[in-house]
Amino acid sequence: MFTLSVRSDIRSVSRALSDLARKQLPFATAQAINATAARVKEAEQENMRKVLDAPTPFTVNSVAVKKATRANPVALVYVKPVAAAYLLPYEIGGTNKLNSHALLKPISAKVNQYGNLPRNLVKRLTGKPNVFVGKIQTKAGLVDGVWQRTKKTRGKRAGLKLMVKFEDAHVVKQRLDYRGVGKRVLAATFRAELDRAVAKALASAR
Structure with a gap:
């Protein structure tokens, strides 16, 4: 003040x-x-x-x-x-102040008109059988976040899709x-x- x-x-x-x-x-x-x-x-x-x-x-x-x-x-x-x-x-x-243990950065998850994740989206996502939270070793390094298991389609192998990435607070x-x-x-x-x-x-x- x-x-x-x-x-x-x-x-x-x-x-x-x-x-x-x-x-x-x-x-x-x-x-x-x-x-x-x-x-x-x-x-x-x-x-x-x-x-x-x-x-x-x-x-x-x-x-x-x-x-x-x-x-x-x-x-x-x-x-x-x-x-x-x-x-x-x-x-x-x-x-920046975190409202949870990590900053939630949307990757392939849908966001609202303000670019933010809808409330309780992570909870809803992790309630699906093909979605999990964890750390995965990628070409860019170890990535912590919400992952979706994708199905094999024509010309594309089954794999993992990063929905939401967990990041630390930044300046x-x-x-x-x-x-x-x-x-x-x-x-x-x-x-x-x-x-x-x-x-x-x-x-x-x-």
Whole structure:
């Protein structure tokens, strides 16, 4: 979590306001903060789509906002805990987080539209009599994964087909720069949102 302050903008606006407008400032400030937080959320989601390889809706929609109020003019743009756990290396570096004992890399198994294995696919595959989990010596070395025994067909011998390969965690190269995105949106957005919110609050107060 990181903090971005807009106190200097609020003080600057406050000095130029009349007494009536200054009374409306707390409400307008909360409105401006929330509008800016919504912009930050959208920017973070769009950045995820650019940086990550076909992120799922679950990942993109993990960015959420806790709104500010007049009494507590602080908005929180955050990533929900489950997604934050596996997205953290894309912010600070390190190896990708594994949800199991190994990274499951689809080889000939069908994947969904996001390039991921459907939930419980490995369990369903290994429930078939011609599929097993194990390590097989290949030309490329020892390969651990889910294998399917194939039948002999015309012009093709019976053998083994790798469905899913088990790999170790690897170093993450992409960077989301969550903090940088938030700072840039705040700098470009908040003051205009505050001016707009003050004008709207004054119009309604007259």
